Amino acid sequence: MPKAEAKPERKTRIQSQNEQIILDAALEVFSAYGYRGGTIDQIAARCGLSKPNLLYYFRRKDDIYEAVLERTLADWLEPLRTLDPAADPVGELSRYITAKLDMTFERPAASRLFANEILHGAPHIGKFLQGPLRELVEAKALVIRRWVAEGRLHPIEPTHFIFAIWAVTQHYADFAVQVEAIAGTPDRARVRRAVLDILLGGIAANPPA
Amino acid sequence: MPKAEAKPERKTRIQSQNEQIILDAALEVFSAYGYRGGTIDQIAARCGLSKPNLLYYFRRKDDIYEAVLERTLADWLEPLRTLDPAADPVGELSRYITAKLDMTFERPAASRLFANEILHGAPHIGKFLQGPLRELVEAKALVIRRWVAEGRLHPIEPTHFIFAIWAVTQHYADFAVQVEAIAGTPDRARVRRAVLDILLGGIAANPPA
DNA sequence: ATAAATCTTGATCAAATGGTCAAGTGCGGA
DNA sequence: TCCGCACTTGACCATTTGATCAAGATTTAT
Structure with missing residues (x-):
């Protein structure tokens, strides 16, 4: 079994910073257009990150939505x-x-x-x-x-x-x-x-x- | 100028009947999923018409939505x-x-x-x-x-x-x-x-x- | 009955969109 | 300084979806 030290999840400065930026943008987009109506591209554009970069922090659109809800x-x-x-x-x-x-x-x-x-x-x-x-x-x-x-x-x-x-x-x-x-x-x-x-x-x- | 008798718009029996069926289905779909979330396919499936047939009565998705709103x-x-x-x-x-x-x-x-x-x-x-x-x-x-x-x-x-x-x-x-x-x-x-x-x-x- | 108009649909298209990947860039600790 | 790991992205893929079209089926008026 490889080093499966999965849970602790210490967060980098950049990581927690970008996550907040993303969630702020996601709140605006999803609240304005709904879950289906809001797109990853919109969120990415709004917070100045590339789409793949955004998906580096949240693997699925659903994950972003749930995070901002929570x-x-x-x-x-x-x-x-x-x-x-x-x-x-x-x-x-x-x-x-x-x-x-x-x-x-x-x-x-x-x-x-x-x-x-x-x-x-x-x-x-x-x-x-x-x-x-x-x-x-x-x-x-x-x-x-x-x-x-x-x-x-x-x-x-x-x-x-x-x-x-x-x-x-x-x-x-x-x-x-x-x-x-x-x-x-x-x-x-x-x-x-x-x-x-x-x-x-x-x-x-x-x-x- | 060709016979531009556009306005009167007398409706066929089939026409007004199908329009109602479509709008009923569209109300259910759009109210459940929102404008962006509801699809023409869903509406078509729900009222038993083919998608092109549905677009024969309402040329655009937007037209369906506005009609059901109105x-x-x-x-x-x-x-x-x-x-x-x-x-x-x-x-x-x-x-x-x-x-x-x-x-x-x-x-x-x-x-x-x-x-x-x-x-x-x-x-x-x-x-x-x-x-x-x-x-x-x-x-x-x-x-x-x-x-x-x-x-x-x-x-x-x-x-x-x-x-x-x-x-x-x-x-x-x-x-x-x-x-x-x-x-x-x-x-x-x-x-x-x-x-x-x-x-x-x-x-x-x-x-x- | 028959021609014209209306209605119906399978096949297809182009754009939008969620998601992947391999290849880079740059930060941070030893 | 330098190595490893976190971060970033352009290019790309597959699916969904709004919309079109030509051809065929059905209804309607005469």
């Missing part, structure tokens, strides 16, 4: 994970919605990448949806359910409320062209206020005047 | 168009949301087709967004604004409220795999109640207990 999955979940059961419900949800909205405006490409992946049946992250994501949502739904039981929130369906938060916030990234066409370039502060109003207006235990 | 655009707008300024605001909005949700569950493929088109910058329906859609939304936003002015609704941003309705309802079609992975196959009546609760809970002039 790289952003964790960040995507993070805001939800921080929901604090002990804190004020409306305050916590407000914070979560704001954080999600901030990501939407700061990283629209990432949002569109996920949207495209899920829209087409989540062929690459099906396991993730049924595993970690599902568990996290169930855990946080429990938190919300407890808030309701304690009379601190209007009775709502926690899971669907979370869906609504996702839908409304990501809308401003995924459907940005439509939003722009109808309402012009949106003012972030105004959007934030409007979204909080709509999503939280009806759930406070003591609704505002 | 065919559903009108239906998509219809529910919003019926918002009645004279009727009860919450009742009207409730009806609209319900109608939109029904379309989501009855025609998820159409929803996904639009989502994909807009997600990728609406290259084919940009004009539609800036024209008819924008005008309709502005008109209906005015209706909602009047309701607010008359004290019949909590003050909300009409345009963003409409965005929220679209986002939340279409979410159940566009992100169906995610919804399914997290909450299982959704019960329509339950979804309807949850969505109405979330979107309308905070807007009634006299909020429910």
